[in-house]
Amino acid sequence: MDYSLIVGGEAGQGMDTFASLFEKAIKRCGYNVYAYSDYMSRIRGGHNFFNIRFSTENILAIKDNIDILFALNEETVQIHKDKVKDTGIIIADEAVAKEDNSIIHLKLSEIAKKLNNKRVANTVGLGAILNYFGVPMDIAAKIIKEEFKEEIADVNLKALEEGYKLLDTKYNLQIREDDKILINGNEAVGLGAIAAGCKFYCGYPMTPSTGVLTYIAKHANEYNIVVDQVEDEVAALNMALGASYAGVRAMTGSSGGGFALMVEALSLAGIIEVPVVVINVQRPGPATGFPTRTEQADLRFMIHAGHGEFPRMVMALRDTEDAFYQTVRAFNIAEKYNIPVLLLSDQHLADGVTSKKPFDLKNIKIERHIKRHIEGEYKTYEFTETGVSPRIIPGKIEGATVLVDSDEHDEYGHITESAEIRIKMVDKRLKKFELLKDEVKEPWHVGDEEPENLVVCWGSTYGAVKEAVENLSDEGVSIAALVFGDIWPFPTRKLLSLSKKAKKIIDIEQNATGQLDSLMRQEALIQSDYKILKYDGRPFTADEVYRRIKEVI
């Protein structure tokens, strides 16, 4: 089974509350849920909608067609009508598009008025739709009690009950065991950072990264985390580096435009060798671009950002589960090598809600690589075999001081202009990059072991590609996908071995220039035969990927 619902209307019409209640009710019935929110960059008006899909399968993308459209205004009907399957329905309040016979009009606002609270109309609709899918009322009622404040819980319960009477049950969902959590990408990153012991997070609000800032801020007091809303992104990374230098795990995040302001300090992180984690939650650029939409156009930018040469690691996040574990790992790697680790997410992943197995915090390790004792005089930049110098915390060892310096420096951190020391320091820093090459994980391999058609992609396109590849595989097409997570240094082993046998390489990316393809040419001397690119600000659906692969093979 596999159903989709769209709820749409203007900003301010309460779709997000409806969506989160509906998602939760479905999940509690034991189903997998994927929800994507499509919103405009405005506070009131415009057209926003949620596309909520649920299934017994592990789904990570939306479908083109839907089973039910819940329209909060007439515009929603016009925009999404064509997506409704023949077996599907459109429901709306009586007042919406009165003349349109294709709509099942319900007395949502009338009931709300009777309950003396106009704002519960959506809850009436929720009841109707839940009953349509056969979701038991007690499950929904419990969620209402959990989510609403006491003073309005009752009226919402009544509204729900009234709603249950409005539509007959069409699909009788079987109740399965619910062992999942429902989480979006930004929350998963925030949770990962907290689990990893991040104690300092600073940032400047910028869509779609603000969710990370908000999530961590919400739990800041409970977990002794300083959350600082800074004056600008230039301050953000510099401040995080200060906190990390002083010994706590620190992180900052933004979207591409804010990351652009961190570029100078990224280079600073490179030369002072202070660990830090930075997330770029991408949106379409250039400049302000599309604030509330998705794109994967900052890959090469992240890899090359910063003047001068220094080691860094770039990880693209593939789904919410990956977002959690990779964030934790990012902190460990940053501290193992004293380098900046950059996380690449995007609006699609950041806002997409997925049901996942609860994260396994028992198996997470925090590895800090900090020395509590030293012999002799401390050297921040001591030359070692690995290029990694022992790290101590300033103020913790009497008689030992820690000097970090943005100039080229000697082992103690003092400015130098010596040509010989310069070479040794560059070599020392770049040695760490060689070690990172062993640290990177090969891409996920989805589909056939030795495919004729090899799809390559990275980050959040994972969900759509996985589903498309599995469907094609089921049809007997020899196909597989490599989905890159760790992407710089670029892991080449799997790509080299699969590409040898593949007849066609198909690059799928959410950008206009095929940035992964350029990396493959550069690092593996392999070029894709076809590129499936999308840059209209909307995420790939599984259907679209399926169709477009079909076209090229």
Added chain:
Amino acid sequence: MDYTILVGGAAGQGLDTFANIMEKIIKRCGYHVFTYRDYMSRVRGGHNFVQIRFSDKEIYSFKDKLDLILALNKESYILHKERLKADGVIISHEELDEERHIKLPIDEIKKKIKNHKVLNTVGMGVILKYFGLPLNTGREVLESVIRKKYIEDNIIALTEGYNLIESKYELPVEKDEKIIINGNNALALGAIAAGCKLYCGYPMTPSTSLLTYISSKSNEMGIVVDQVEDEIAALNMALGASYAGVRAMTASSGGGFALMVEALSFAGILEVPIVIVNAQRVGPATGMATRTEQSDLRFVIHAGHGEFPRMVIALRDPEDAFYQTARAFNIADKYQIPVIILTDLYLADYSKTIKPFDYNRISIKRYIDREVKGKYKKYEITDSGISKRIIPGKIEGQIVIGDSHEHDEYGHITEDPDLRTEMVLKRMRKLEGLKEELEEPWLIGDKEPEYLIVCWGSTYGAVKEAVDRLNEEGISVGALVFGDIWPFPTKQLMNIGEKAKAIIDVEQNATAQLDSIIREETPFEADYKILKFNGRPFNGDEVYNRIKSIFNEK
């Protein structure tokens, strides 16, 4: 003939003035001159030196071996004596245990004059005499450069120095038709010739001399020069000026450019022409403020979030700096894109004699429309991707909306997916035009070489000298020296690379950034890499030796 003079001392001892006068005197005597400067990042003390090389043939680089050292302190002698040729001399007022020492009796000379800061000028006199160059030329240049009240003392000092020794060489004086200029001044002249009317920047070595030079001509040429509060302001301000219709430029070094990255992306979507200079120095971060490197190539190619067309031009020598800068303004205006000029500390500071610039070769093409039919669309979708440009305030009834969001043709915010796709394609279509615009790299040495060197920007001079020497020895070597570097011109490389036995990449960085572009954009990759990243520039001797050692290893 080919001689090199080194003058060394501490910061504050007047090396710069000495070099500026000395190189001019030698040039006026009709010689080709090449002056290399090595400074520390401090205002006083430390060790700085300048090497002035001159010859009757054109020079592209500096030499390891020295014919003469003027040591303004003992340290200069100690640091550089190993490089002095057996028949060379050292001029110094210090007590040195050295046979080749010509001691300056500075205390006696000081008795004859009021101003005591004449040590360098005495040395200058000695040098002129040593090479048999005319005292008169020295006097003329001094008189034209030095402030009036100091002229008399300096002429006495020069003459005293001149009379101190016998000539070792008797160099003839030839007709002088050249100019001597460093990379930054040439770049600035190019910008001025191109009609740049607003230049803003924040002081940062080695870009500061651009700011200083243009500022010194500000009133004369009618150019607004604004020392901004930071580099973020710099690019945004320049974009404002360009939007309003004047040619505008800003410059910095890598760290300052890093702060312009957000506004660079803005320039991309705004489609307002702009020229940005990154005079590279050693990174990361503050790095080495007065040392050279070429490590920002991939950074400037990929800087900025989102995708937009840009052009990156690396400057190869002062002459190239002038013409390419003027061209950069035309390309920026034609495509309404950012054009990034990459230079570096070495090229910014070294000076070289060249033919005077031919201003007739410069044409200013603005691509500005003075009238439009119908309502003006700043972002009209066209086949070339280029929309008509008008100047706000110049056409009654027409307004110009520049916007950092995705926008419709008029510049109004849109969230429409199809329009978005159209706009991305419109912007990216400019790349097709740009690719036609590209100049292929300079090919020097053998036209069909067995060994193909690839390099870019300021390494040109050192590579040129090395290739010439290897060719003279009968070795089949050629070099492709990239100037236009993004979009990456591949035609020449595809032709020559195919036939070459091996490709040798020569770069002033640690990760071989040009090689990574070659791998990405062509089927080739370098077989050997000659990299240098200690902050000091390559010279012809070093490149020659390192290429030779590749041959020897085989």
Added chain:
Amino acid sequence: MTCKYELYEPAWCPGCGNYMIRTALKMALEELEIKPHEVVIVSGIGQAAKMPHYISVNGFNGLHGRAIPPAIGVKMANKELHVIVESGDGDTYGEGGNHFIHGIRRNIDIAHFVHNNQIYGLTKGQASPTTAMGQITTLQFDGVKVEPLNPLALALTMGAGFVARGFSGDIPHLVALMKEAIKYKGYALVDILQPCVVWNRVNTFSWYKNRVYHLPESYDYTNKEEAMKKALEFGDRIPIGVIYKEEKETYLDRFDFIKNGPPLVDVELNPLDAEKLLEEFR
């Protein structure tokens, strides 16, 4: 362990005011009996910003204009450290202007010593934000065309709780100011007038020497109106001393878990502490 500070050979010009400022800093720290490993000097880029290289303390020599953000990070991460920012006028008021303004709003417990010589030194003589209108420089050939920034008045307007001015030529006075600033709970700005012997031929040692005077004993530094008058007095006479001081809640105090808990750097990290966060997603 003693509280003696070692000094290292600087690359400053002979006669530079930085030497005196460093002497005062060393004396202040020693007299306060703070141990070297308990102090962090955070700086940007410029001649003043080289300070952490020339005295034996922990040092974070970061980017031009960016000294304040890492200083905030350091202090929040470990409240037990004494955090001092040392930077010049261009670094602090120009490139770092935005951080200066917003740093004051936080009132974080750091001492900020600005070496104000009214010129750019390391980049060779361009105007700084405090250079006078009309002054000829190596870049502003026909004189500076923008008005100078008044750091003390700006700090007062932003609500800074400790605003002072010192002079590098008056070491005992400067030592006292520095000690007071380091001891002060909150953001303490000490703008230190200092000659640049190479690039500023207007604001020379004697220019300052002839103008500065000590605020009298009777001066009430808790009176903000008076303080504003003194902050604006920059001409024939320039007052030095604590211009304004008030006790204020600091940024740290507004975080209960820091105020009443251990320094963040000492908090034990355990991933399982976060497991309960999964509940809200069920």
